[in-house]
Amino acid sequence: MQPRLTIVTLGVADVARARAFYERLGFVASSASQPSITFFPAGGVVFALFGREALAEDSGVAVGPAGAFSGVTLAHNLASEAEVDAVMVEAKACGATILKAAEKVFWGGYSGKFADFDGHVWEVAHNPFASLDATGRLMLP
Numbered sequence: 001m002q003p004r005l006t007i008v009t010l011g012v013a014d015v016a017r018a019r020a021f022y023e024r025l026g027f028v029a030s031s032a033s034q035p036s037i038t039f040f041p042a043g044g045v046v047f048a049l050f051g052r053e054a055l056a057e058d059s060g061v062a063v064g065p066a067g068a069f070s071g072v073t074l075a076h077n078l079a080s081e082a083e084v085d086a087v088m089v090e091a092k093a094c095g096a097t098i099l100k101a102a103e104k105v106f107w108g109g110y111s112g113k114f115a116d117f118d119g120h121v122w123e124v125a126h127n128p129f130a131s132l133d134a135t136g137r138l139m140l141p
Contacts, residue, residue, distance in 0.1 A: 005045055008074065011052035012118045013066060018049045021116055024094040043136055052118070067119040075123045077130075077138050081110040087124045088112045096122075 012018040019029060019038040027040040027047065038049040056063040064070075078084050084102045091114045092098055099121065102112030111125035131139045 007046040007048055008042075009048040009050050009055060010116075010118065010120050011055035012049050012116075013052055014117075015049050015051055017117060021095055022047075022049070025091065069119075069121070073113070073121040073123050075125060077125050077127060077132060077136075079126065079132055081126050084110055084112060084124050084126050088114065091122070091124070 010018070015036060015038060022040060023029065027042065030039040030041060032039050036051060036054070040047040052066070053063055076087065078087065081102070088098065088102050096114040096116060098112070098114050100113040102110060102124065105111050108129065109125055109127045111123050113121055113123050115121050127138070130141065133139055
């Protein structure tokens with residue numbers, strides 16, 4: 001297997017509501033989207049929204065309780081602390097629940113966390129030890 005990630009799909013209670021939330025955050029849906037699934041281009045990765053029960057069935061797993069921590073977080077890295085603060089304000093204005101206000105963190109960076117309507121956790125971070133390329137992709141040392 002080549003080490004790459006091509007699609008991240010979130011199981012959501014209401015695809016239309018989730019799509020509207022992410023569009024308010026600036027994501028632009030692909031024309032390949034349908035009422036049951038939404039696709040967004042996301043910097044070289046496709047970000048998708050699919051019905052939670054349908055995704056569980058398709059994956060061959062039981063549906064757990066809605067809002068329970070899935071053990072996964074999504075991250076959005078930025079070039080400065082001020083950009084982190086701005087995105088956290090934007091996320092809250094779009095209806096996100098702020099889980100942790102942006103602050104300096106133990107590893108030396110600056111980050112905050114919010115959850116979407118379905119409890120999916122996003123970290124918004126500035127990492128002073130890693131840079132972003134011209135397209136905003138995180139460059140690892």
